[in-house]
Amino acid sequence: MNFKTLNFGSTIGIIGGGQLGKMMAQSAQKMGYKVIVLDPDEACPCQYVANDFINSNYDDIDALNKLGKLSDVITYEFENISATQLQTLVSTYNIPQGYEAIQLLQDRLTEKESLQAAQTKIAPFVQISEPSDLQEAIDTIGYPFILKTRFGGYDGKGQILVEDESALDEATELVKEQECVAEQYLALQQEVSLTVTIGNDNQIAYFPLQENEHQNQILFKTIVPARSDKTQEAREEVEKIINHIHFVGTFTVEFFIDVNDNLYVNEIAPRPHNSGHYSIEACDYSQFDTHILAVTGQQLPANIELLKPAVMMNLLGRDLDLLEDQFSSHPEWHVHVYGKTERKPDRKMGHITILTDDVNQTESEMLEKFEGRYN
Ligand code: ADP
Ligand code: MG
Numbered sequence: 526m527n528f529k530t531l532n533f534g535s536t537i538g539i540i541g542g543g544q545l546g547k548m549m550a551q552s553a554q555k556m557g558y559k560v561i562v563l564d565p566d567e568a569c570p571c572q573y574v575a576n577d578f579i580n581s582n583y584d585d586i587d588a589l590n591k592l593g594k595l596s597d598v599i600t601y602e603f604e605n606i607s608a609t610q611l612q613t614l615v616s617t618y619n620i621p622q623g624y625e626a627i628q629l630l631q632d633r634l635t636e637k638e639s640l641q642a643a644q645t646k647i648a649p650f651v652q653i654s655e656p657s658d659l660q661e662a663i664d665t666i667g668y669p670f671i672l673k674t675r676f677g678g679y680d681g682k683g684q685i686l687v688e689d690e691s692a693l694d695e696a697t698e699l700v701k702e703q704e705c706v707a708e709q710y711l712a713l714q715q716e717v718s719l720t721v722t723i724g725n726d727n728q729i730a731y732f733p734l735q736e737n738e739h740q741n742q743i744l745f746k747t748i749v750p751a752r753s754d755k756t757q758e759a760r761e762e763v764e765k766i767i768n769h770i771h772f773v774g775t776f777t778v779e780f781f782i783d784v785n786d787n788l789y790v791n792e793i794a795p796r797p798h799n800s801g802h803y804s805i806e807a808c809d810y811s812q813f814d815t816h817i818l819a820v821t822g823q824q825l826p827a828n829i830e831l832l833k834p835a836v837m838m839n840l841l842g843r844d845l846d847l848l849e850d851q852f853s854s855h856p857e858w859h860v861h862v863y864g865k866t867e868r869k870p871d872r873k874m875g876h877i878t879i880l881t882d883d884v885n886q887t888e889s890e891m892l893e894k895f896e897g898r899y900n
Contacts, residue, residue, distance in 0.1 A: 527725055528621040528773070530822035531597050533557040537817070538596030540583060541603035542571030544863040544873065545797050548805070549602055550574045552813035558821070563592050570863040584610050593618035600774060600820045604631050604795050605677055621820050622773045626795045629770060633675045633706050636792060643769035645762045645790045648781070653705040656697045662687075662707035669710040672696050674703045680871070681742020686710060711789065715782040717751045719759045720801035722775045722815035723767065724825040730815050732808065733831045734759055735800045737779070743871060746891070747800045747837040748884050749807060755780070758788050766793065775816035777801060799839065799873070806859045806878045807835035833880040836887045840875040842868040843898050851894070 534557045539546045542564030550560040550571055562575040565582045572578055577595065581588030584607040593599060598619045601611075608628035615624055630636045640647050651662045653672065662670050668690075674683035683703070687696050688710075699705060716739065720732040736751035737744055763778050770793075777798035779791040801812035809830045810818075818825055840848070840861075845868060852860050862875035881887040 528822050529598070529619055530725070531558075535559070535597035535821065536561060536576075536595060537821070538563070538592040538599040539571070539575075540589075540592070540599065540601040540606050542566065542569035542575065542578070543602060544570050544861075544865075544875075545602035546571045547574050547863060548802075548811075548813045548861075549600070549797065549816060552811060553817045555814075556817060558817065561592060561595050563588060568866045570865060573864060583607060586610055586613070589614055590617075598820050600816070601627070602796055605679075621822070622795075623771065626770055626772055626776075630793055630795050631676060633673055633678070633792070634704075637706060639770060640766070640790050640793075643765045645765050646788065647790050648709045648711055650706050650708045653700055653707050656700050659693065659696055659700065659707070666707060666709045670707045671710045672699060672705050672707050674699070674705050676703070680744075680873075681739075684742060711781050712784045713781055714784045714786065715751075715753060716780065716791075717753055717755060717759060717782065718747075718777050718779045718798065718800040719756075719763055720775060720777045720798060720804070720812050721763055721767075721772075722812070722819050722825060723772045724815075724819040725822045728825045729767070730810075730825045730827075730829050731760060731763075732801060732804055732812060732829050735803070737800050741871070743841065743873075744799045744839055745895075746839070746888070747803055747835075748888060749803050749835050749837075750831060752884075753782065755782060755788050762788065762790055766790070774819045775801070775812045777812075799876075800837075802861070802876050803835040803837040803878050804829070805861075807831055807833055807880055834882065834884050836879045836881060836884055836891060838877045838879075838891050838895065839873055840877060841870060841898075842872050842874055843870040844895065845874050846870075847898055848894060 536559045538561045542562040547570040559576040561577040562571040563579040567580045608624050611624035669688045672685045716737045718735045722730045734751040734756045736748040775797045777794045781789040797812045805811040859878040
């Protein structure tokens with residue numbers, strides 16, 4: 526597919542003003558683009574970075590039209606925006622990413638159905654629309670399974686691990702509130718992710734395979750390159766996906782590797798991703814740089830080089846409480862603080878990237894630093 530090439534200096538409209546929007550804006554501004562951000566929170570991280578700011582809800586059509594009129598291209602940092610509204614905008618404004626990928630991926634059920642149609646390997650699942658459907662999950666998948674709401678979940682929100690029948694009441698309550706999918710709970714050996722950017726003329730840029738550890742279903746750390754031999758297999762899965770879903774810009778595929786060494790696709794984020802943040806310091810182009818190059822129709826680099834191995838640690842509110850006073854004595858920590866006004870224990874407030882010749886050593890030093898974060 527071919528779309529408009531914008532001159533450096535044009536204006537990029539970003540729907541969503543969180544940390545991803547902020548880092549996107551910073552990449553764009555480096556290249557001379559101006560940035561207008563739309564976000565419902567007037568104190569969002571982008572507020573202090575964007576050249577212009579529209580304070581409105583994501584589905585406010587007047588505000589979206591205003592963004593469209595002021596921008597040469599529209600992109601988004603967040604997948605839970607209204608696909609219906611986006612669809613009404615695509616015929617009027619330059620939105621190379623379209624609305625289809627978002628529409629498909631904001632619903633875990635249609636996401637899984639398309640991953641199946643693309644013939645990727647995913648964990649067995651059952652659609653759970655009403656409490657009585659839970660019996661089908663018990664019969665076909667068996668315990669343990671994980672119940673996930675179809676819409677709106679992130680960082681493990683809207684998920685319940687159903688280990689045995691003692692969790693069924695809680696599961697029933699969740700299903701009464703929202704439609705769900707039940708997914709087999711896999712015994713994991715490792716989690717990895719692959720960040721990819723697709724540009725004009727279907728150019729593809731792959732970032733190196735990323736190894737991720739989650740704690741309480743929130744990304745805790747990323748190590749690159751992943752200590753895994755699954756790069757090729759993961760790329761093959763991504764190729765199947767992009768033959769099936771039309772992507773433009775940066776997206777990330779999350780994978781599970783189970784204890785039997787099987788690779789499963791977990792989910793796709795149709796935007797820059799937390800596990801790609803290390804690329805700001807560790808690669809010759811960051812995931813935000815390549816995203817901006819893609820949506821502005823510029824040529825992508827043929828290869829993304831990892832300049833040095835990296836360990837990325839997320840900083841939740843609880844971690845800032847623990848580590849903030851140490852930032853100044855660790856110049857080797859590339860500290861990113863997003864500028865969110867309200868600090869909550871499990872809210873992503875920033876991250877640290879450390880470039881290192883010895884990821885194992887750096888990992889164990891950092892684990893020591895983070896010890897006690899749940900005390
Ligand atoms: P989110 O949208 O919140 O990122 P995910 O489906 O990626 O939702 O789940 C978050 C994390 O929970 C995963 O990265 C993994 O650590 C754990 N998890 C989710 N589903 C499974 C599963 N089926 N088996 C094992 N662990 C899982
Ligand atoms: Mg996830």
